[in-house]
Amino acid sequence: MTALSQARRVIRTEGRQSNPPVKGATTIHQGALVVMDTGLAVPGRTAVGLIALGIAQETVVNSGADGATKVPVERGTFDFANHGADAVTEADIGKDCFIVDDQTVAKTSGGNTRSIAGKIIELDSGRVFVRVGS
Incomplete structure (x- = not known):
């Protein structure tokens, strides 16, 4: 990527919400602590290497493959x-x-x-x- 040579349109977000992909065969309940585990969202649990993202804003059931659904998360x-x-x-x-x-x-x-x-x-x-x- 090179430096700008003209004006560009910037897209702004609040930065408080994200929608990470959910691990397959996983349910995340509304109000649960959501963590990233090897690139997929799962409910918080005792384990090392997890990254805490925030709180699930709704219950999400992913009965499909990894990433088939996303969960709205608020920091x-x-x-x-x-x-x-x-x-x-x-x-x-x-x-x-x-x-x-x-x-x-x-x-x-x-x-x-x-x-x-x-x-x-x-x-x-x-x-x-x-x-x-x-």
Whole structure:
């Protein structure tokens, strides 16, 4: 690609939403933490190498092949359940927390078995508010 030699039309998006392809034979429920696993969207789970994208805006069932459907995902700050055995505390605000499943986060990587969910923003009534997605 070369530098511009004339004006170009720029397409702008909010950058808060995306529509990644869903892994085949996968259901992602509305409100679930969505992660990328080898280029395909799946519900959050305990595993390394996952990339947290955001929260599913609707339930999507992909009963077909990999990428046959897409899931609308929103990035932002959302509430998650706090893992009882590895709980996030107020002292952890501003630090990373880690994915346990599609609705739960933990304080640690569980011995390098969990991927980063995002930054801890706040704790309120037992819920952990996490900034998810870039």
